[in-house]
Amino acid sequence: MRDELIELGDLFRAYQQRTEPDLALLADLHERKARAFTTWADVSGIMSLRLEARRAEQAATAARFQHQQRTGGIADSDGPAVSRLLTAPTQGDHARSVLAYVADHSPLPGPEARLLVLMLTLRTAHTGTGNLVGQDLTALGLTDPEDLVEKLTGCGWLTLPGTAGDLLASRPENPTPITVPSLVPHEDKAGPFTFGKKMRPKLSGWAQKIVSDKKLRKAKATAGTRLLALTLATQTDASGRLGPGGQGIALNTLAAWVPVDSGELRHLVDQLTAADWLTDAAVTDDQLTGQLTERVLPLTCPLRA
Incomplete structure (x- = not known):
């Protein structure tokens, strides 16, 4: 040894x-x-x-x-795009449990903070610790990622060994260790999530691929649009239809996970449709219907999990 x-x-x-x-x-x-x-x-x-x-x-x-x-081994290639669908019911359940937890425990308001907190929670869900590089943040469409990270460290939700600027400058060969104190396990208290240590990187990697999808990058999608895309991707059946039985999702349900008003939410839906990320979408009677475009790869595909 x-x-x-x-x-x-x-x-x-x-x-x-x-x-x-x-x-x-x-x-x-x-x-x-x-x-x-x-x-x-x-x-x-x-x-x-x-x-x-x-x-x-x-x-x-x-x-x-x-x-x-x-x-070019993933979404930048000319081949099939990253799967928008989770391939097993339990995976969807776990992804939605993280969305619900973050909706109740996000320390800052607004869709940008919600997206960043969601991605960091997925990265650190099991031990409260993880590694991050600058590109993980710049891929989220945040207006000012350095300022947002400083706000998260300032309120104590996130701890770093250096500054927010150091985190943004870090590269894969020297990632920054991060800690979310509220997710560090304690012997006398179970953590908020039930999925195992092998599931966590699958969910985190899948979510990172969703928010950095080629179509969203081409459209220069905002953080709110990416958060909506990720939320919708957790709400689909095996055929890509949205909501229980493919009947759509009520806007007030979405608003619990994507913290914007109904008018802005409709605008974000339009952005996903314009980017060809969401097809046949319509908002009627406060109900979102439609389906995700389907170019599907398995979640467990080697090096894509």
Whole structure:
């Protein structure tokens, strides 16, 4: 074990000396680090080592995702788009449970804060900790991500080792560790979510792909539009129809998850329709009907989970 850790240290130092990043290699290094720290934690029983292993797993996922973005392996490619649909009923249930939790516990008002809090909650849901890079924030369509992060740290909802500017400048080869204190588990209190540690990165990765979907980027969608897109994606059946039985979703239901007034909500729906992200959409009698355009990949597709 000692030899493995020494070798890993040497490999990470060598990586830092590279003139060009190799995110696939970096993801492999983080995965190897996660395995080593998990083994060390199993032998020693030290909880901090297990948390470090989880951070390494999250860093590997982030690096792998960034690698695919840069190489065109996901939504930037000409092939099928990222799945808008969750492929199992329990996945949808878990995604909606996070939406409901954030609706009740978001520390700041407005759709931009709601989207950022939602994405950070998904990233840290199991341990209260996770890793983040600047592009994770700039992909959300936020008006001023640095100011919003400062407000979240200022109210104590989020803690960082440095400044909001440092977080925005961080890259996949050196992600920023983040902590959401309210989600850190306590021995005498169960966490707010019931899904397991393997489900969390699947939900988080799927949500990140939804909000950074190629069509939304092309349309320069706002954070509110992206939040609505993600919300609708959790409310679809296997055929892509919205709402229970494909009958649509009441606007007042959506307003609980997307904190804008009804007029703005209709405008966001129009933006999704104009971007060809939502098809056959209409708002009548306070009911949203329509379906998501379907170019579906499984949630569990390798390197896309």
